Amino acid sequence: MRAEVTQAVVEGLRTAGIDFVSYLPETWMHDVYDTVLADDEFEVVLGTNEGECVAICAGAWLGGRRAVAIFENSGLRVAAETLARLGIGHGIPVLMIMPFRGDLGDKDWWAQPHGHTLVPMLEALGVRYRIVRDAADVKSSIVRAWETLHSSKSPVAVVLGAEVCQ
Amino acid sequence: MNRIDCLRALAPHVTDEDLVVISLGGTGLEWNAVRPSDQNLFLVAMGCNTPVALGLALALKHRRIVLLETDGSLLLTLGALATLGNVAPPNLRVFVFDNQGYERVKHDISATSGRTDLAAIAAGCGIEGASTVRTVDEFTAAAERAMRGNGLSFVVAKVKPGIADVAARPGDGLEDKYRFVRAVERLEGRPILAAYRAKLD
Numbered sequence: 001m002r003a004e005v006t007q008a009v010v011e012g013l014r015t016a017g018i019d020f021v022s023y024l025p026e027t028w029m030h031d032v033y034d035t036v037l038a039d040d041e042f043e044v045v046l047g048t049n050e051g052e053c054v055a056i057c058a059g060a061w062l063g064g065r066r067a068v069a070i071f072e073n074s075g076l077r078v079a080a081e082t083l084a085r086l087g088i089g090h091g092i093p094v095l096m097i098m099p100f101r102g103d104l105g106d107k108d109w110w111a112q113p114h115g116h117t118l119v120p121m122l123e124a125l126g127v128r129y130r131i132v133r134d135a136a137d138v139k140s141s142i143v144r145a146w147e148t149l150h151s152s153k154s155p156v157a158v159v160l161g162a163e164v165c166q
Numbered sequence: 167m168n169r170i171d172c173l174r175a176l177a178p179h180v181t182d183e184d185l186v187v188i189s190l191g192g193t194g195l196e197w198n199a200v201r202p203s204d205q206n207l208f209l210v211a212m213g214c215n216t217p218v219a220l221g222l223a224l225a226l227k228h229r230r231i232v233l234l235e236t237d238g239s240l241l242l243t244l245g246a247l248a249t250l251g252n253v254a255p256p257n258l259r260v261f262v263f264d265n266q267g268y269e270r271v272k273h274d275i276s277a278t279s280g281r282t283d284l285a286a287i288a289a290g291c292g293i294e295g296a297s298t299v300r301t302v303d304e305f306t307a308a309a310e311r312a313m314r315g316n317g318l319s320f321v322v323a324k325v326k327p328g329i330a331d332v333a334a335r336p337g338d339g340l341e342d343k344y345r346f347v348r349a350v351e352r353l354e355g356r357p358i359l360a361a362y363r364a365k366l367d
Contacts, residue, residue: 022221046249048249051243052217055221056220056224059218062207062225064358065224085210090209090343091343
């Protein structure tokens, strides 16, 4: 990920008042993980699966803390049950940021299932989302996502397209 | 050992300053009968209770969080114990009511009716002092120790199947969420649900 995009992600989190990150690592957003882990302003919790990351952030929201779950878009499938139960069943919102693995131009064959399933999964789970195609929109998308989370009480995802991540 | 007797033993140690996260099924019904409060978060979300309680504990580090977990829910998210062991929030008290089955759906065995030992798994995840109790006296002592202590605790209570004759709980997940968050707002003296406007620059 280019340095300016990493910076835009982190600035977006700061501007939205987010200081808590639960994550699972992946390749395209590697620099974001390194940046927030090295920054004392963020409390960062490594989860063991993406559903757990989402639930940790949901708990943080209930306590009034602004949190984000960051993981590969494959994790959306893992987190589906948590998002359905907490998001639809209880109306507890969570912000997620994920790269669009399997996006047009992704050269890895194993990422293709992530491309196929991303949008249908987001829509089936009632997740409000934006696929960001321009690095200049990264920061504002994160801030707007938090505003939508707050007003809708829905899970919200900011998906960073391949041209933004690479 | 009946679960409701454990809950009655625990209740005097829970104060009006605490927040309680409760797993679904009979545990929630009985806790609601024993200690009704808007500071109870009733979740109908198998596998979500432990990580939600962890997130809440990290959001409100000055406040004690009590988690009433169940074997079926915890078995769905055993990885959460690894995270709990590593983060070890000192303000979280975990009680797992292990009836060794999926009672609510009338299935009388879970993995813990076999060889699975949740306290041993918790200990293996680095949760210090994780223990199993089998009598009300043992539970009472363990609860007192946990609630008077200053660190993360993890007590597995082996309880008999069966739900006490208590009233049903009205409402739904959305109402439960709002009641709980409003209670947190009152406790903390600050808004959570109030209008929010970010400044882009």
